[in-house]
Amino acid sequence: MSDTKIKLTSSATERLDEFLRRELPRSVNTTAEHGLFSNSKIRRLIVSGSVSVNSRVVNRPAFELRGKSTIEVLFDSERFFYEKQPEDASFTMSDDAVLYEDENLIFVNKPADYPVEQTITENRANLHDAVVDYLWKRNPSLRNPPYVGIMHRLDRTTSGVIVFTKTRTVNKEVSEVFQNHNLTKQYLAVVEDKKSVGESFTVELYMNRITGKSQQGKWGEVPESRGGQYSKTDFRVLKKITIEGRPCLLIECSLYTGRTHQIRVHLAARGLPIFGDELYGGRPAKRLYLHASHLAFELTGQKYDVRCESQFS
Template sequence: MKTTKKGDWFEIIIPPDWNEFTIDHILRVVWNGPKKLIHMLKMEKQVTVNGVPVDWHSPLNRGDRLQLKFFADADFGVIPSYQDIDVLYEDDHLLVVNKPAGLDTHPNDLKQNNTLANVVAYYLQAKGEFRKVLHIHRLDKDTTGAVLFAKHAFVGAILDRMLERRQITRTYLALVEGILHKKKATIKEPIGRDRHHPTRRRVSPSGQPAITHYKVLKVYRNKQQTLIQCSLETGRTHQIRVHLSSIGHPLIGDILYGGAATFPRQALHAAKMTFIHPLTGEFIECLAPFNDETSIFPDDGIELLNMHKDLTS
């Protein structure tokens, strides 16, 4: 599908398989767009065909130019703050960033300026793109790896829905204490707050359902450690950390959940992200290299991950 950005407008050349589709059908059915934003686009006449407004229920023809006003300038919503940034993928609609350790994903108050969202805002500002910074998911402060951001509200709402429906696959690498004897397993234990600790979570019968899949990639018997890949069916706070601790194999360095302080943070890295681009239909795959100055992960960790199929496939 041929798409281009022309100023504030996103333009699509209607492909053969969209012949006789209507604007309404494309926005509601093909893209599964949010009703509120579709209504706004319609009321504010921010959708045209071949440069002019048309009836949203009239059939389009192959080769027509469908234009949508997605790229109007907007306030970042956070304070732009400079820091080196590792962009894994970017186009006009979204970007995937490799988050370093020690950064929150987004501010907890309006004055905070030392988060990944602030760094993304500065990066966009330097490029002359004034977009509200919209994170689609988050990672813990000391977890590294791929984080997805949307550049405008329409694609952000679609990505939010895709995440809920497990249409965005995130695969983690984790280094745990001890030797995992099951090569592949699923942990299904509900997770709730620990009333004795303000930030810790725990397995609790009254908690929210949580499902973690893992597969062993490599065993280091001399160190009594195991490298595993994990994927989630749910997105509870600290889910991987809680689940692995609950089976007696906490993450290396995760002192909050019983891991030994042999590494300055929990050994958890969001190494891979895959999804179908919600507007162009392209398959997007991002691999996040380790970015710690002295990483505890083995050098072949990403290669080992790539040799195995995703657990959700």
Template sequence: MSDEPLIEDEDAEVLEARLDQGGVRLDKALADIFPTLSRARLQTLLAEGVVTRDGEPVSSGSAKAQPGLYAVALPPVVSATPLPEAIPLTVLFEDADLIVVDKPAGMAAHPAPGSETGTLVNALLAHCGDSLSGIGGVARPGIVHRLDKDTSGVMVAAKSDRAHAGLSALFATHDIERTYLALTRGAPSPVKGRIETLLGRSSSDRKKMAVLRSGGRNAITDYVVQQVYGMPAKAGAAPLAARVACTLHTGRTHQIRVHLASKGAPILGDPVYGSGSPAAPVRAAIAAAGLTRQALHAAVLGFVHPVTGEPLRFETAPPADMQALEKGLAEL
């Protein structure tokens, strides 16, 4: 067996050390021979498959260590400062103080674990250059609000610090017009109403938000069922799907997705809050449309320009995947 580890990433920094005695947990043994790496960091590296013994991958930190030559391939360090990327943007409005874009689904608003590049911030840095507001911090220049990565629609970003401060104040006082279009499994009842709850982290899954009985933050969504699809023959039964317009009065994380799910009408394609499976015809329509994300689009954004005082309002149609899905639902 060769002493050369089988490392595929040519840009990785490779640490090597020989373990003469085994018997203890592997993560502990590795922490002893690689003192610059913590056991927690080593456990992550093991899970990522970048640790080898005598050229063979090892992955279980709880397994008993065996003597041999161990190698750890450390991934390249990612810059904490986002870099400009020449990503095409659909610009709806731009002046010296702000820019309004129609964000595509699949683009994160700013760099975060798992989305370090290809974000709106990367695109804006290339498009706006040095004119992007720095109040949002190094990782989030210009960002005053965000859409989920897989939610499409209208977003505004600040190019000047005075616009950033003014937009932030408008969002803080909810003096912003924001309407979203959602395609849902079933339909919320009644056909028009207000959902007002407390929203916070789920006690069972900290990655999810949930409606809470106490704690959390107040969240208000007005909704209107604009169209229903697949009306059942049985009187009083719910439709198979619907198009719902939601107006935000607060801007909590995943607010619309959680609120519609709490009404028994989760957004179609939502991998987190879409509990339960849609009816077979709806599943077929989703597949035919090629929808691979939650069917949610930020259709309207209106506000008073924080510098000029000009009323601004922008409206965009849902992208092709949602339009194709709605066409398929209309044929149910």
């Protein structure tokens, strides 16, 4: 997910939340119903620090605009329109969830159905906050919460290895590793039994979001001329397994690029939607069977190679 920067102007004297309640729908999606932009969502957007007035972040919904003002909004449609799901997992961060840790990084085994970070939904439990709390409890003498940086994300429904930074000094280098894809990133996915064990195949296509901003995010094949971004994944069928009483295949997925929903879109394009991935045509299941199993890269001369076994392998 990424924020879109929306710039608005006002010459009236009025409250910031009332101004955004009126003007934001026009800038985000002209077809969206105003009811989607509820007062509570507008307030949470402001309180989250996503709104600035004349280049200064404003956290008070009742802030009064006076005279000519420039309002900038960092807007992520998925977070804004998200409604809390009752199936969010319950999770308590513990030593068992730490896959590897040193003075710069901490690798964590993320549970399925648990968001990586706070969303526009107020007080939603998330992995980032859980890691901050975990590190703080280990060092209660700290006056302020320890720093934990988010360098990449996993979908809420995906489990497996994710890394956070523990110091700001390595953020730039880690960010470049992910941006330039100078890393190994592998997943395990469960699909229906339609291929032979040992079979390998590659999917390459241009993809982008294919649903409107006010709808659940869904990606698909889009021509490069219409904004599609190149994506590539190698797949290898590892073995036959039985999941929830159904004959399935366990597939290893090696990413060359890191597009949103890339593995889900690529497998669905080959007629192999992930078990539990109803958004892309998969059969209903207790969870979406996608797991980040391997993350490896080099940082400041040190090699990191972290693996995380899935519970369904």
